[in-house]
Amino acid sequence: KQEVTQIPAALSVPEGENLVLNCSFTDSAIYNLQWFRQDPGKGLTSLLLIQSSQREQTSGRLNASLDKSSGRSTLYIAASQPGDSATYLCAVKKDSSYKLIFGSGTRLLVRP
Amino acid sequence: GAGVSQSPRYKVAKRGQDVALRCDPISGHVSLFWYQQALGQGPEFLTYFQNEAQLDKSGLPSDRFFAERPEGSVSTLKIQRTQQEDSAVYLCASSIRQAEAFFGQGTRLTVV
Helix, strand or coil, rough: CCCCCECCEEEECCCCCCEEEEECCCCCCCCEEEEEEEECCEEEEEEEEEECCCCEEECEEEEEEEEECCEEEEEEEECCCCCCCCCEEEEEEEECCCCCECCCCEHHHEEE | CCCEEEEECCCCHHHHCCCEEEEEECCCEEEEEEECCCCCCCCCEEEEEECCCCEEECCCCCCCEEEECCCCEEEEEEECCHHHHCEEEEEEECCCCCCEEECCCCCEEEEC
16 A cells, blocks of 8 residues: 655744755555645645656756655755745655545745 | 636534535546545545546545536535544545646535
């Protein structure tokens, strides 16, 4: 059974810092991996989607990497801003299933 | 509309009451998913539709939960005889086949 773990569960950093959020999964047979942002009381906003054949994706200050063999993905946020404060979730989609399996998320607070 | 729309945004139900949650997916999106998100946790898969066909309902926690998508567009998640443990945010997502999933704002259900 696929399990997704995110570390740390919570993170507080001063504005301007570069930071890394970690996601690990137990079954390397994935179709893709997606990073989401969730603001309090809101739905999920897709940030980056990495197909299983890709190693990384970039969007603005965000960079996500994928290492299938080790079952790991990282989300790198450069020059963090208070507006980046939110919960970040990673989710994997298996080859034979259409559903996303989520981690519990990392709650990020960027202090002004 | 441009995104996935869910209604109501908030629902308070007395224990034992039946509730119905609605999801309007992005026009043309074949795939529709329902997820349940408990406080402080990542979303967990409930059920999946491809057009009007319910292809996977393995995540529905009990036979009190029922979902339908009769015309392949709008979907309704119905919960009968609600219990306190049903309190959660219910998220709907749609996508084109196995592409990127887009989520709605969710319905926060509180059972009192």
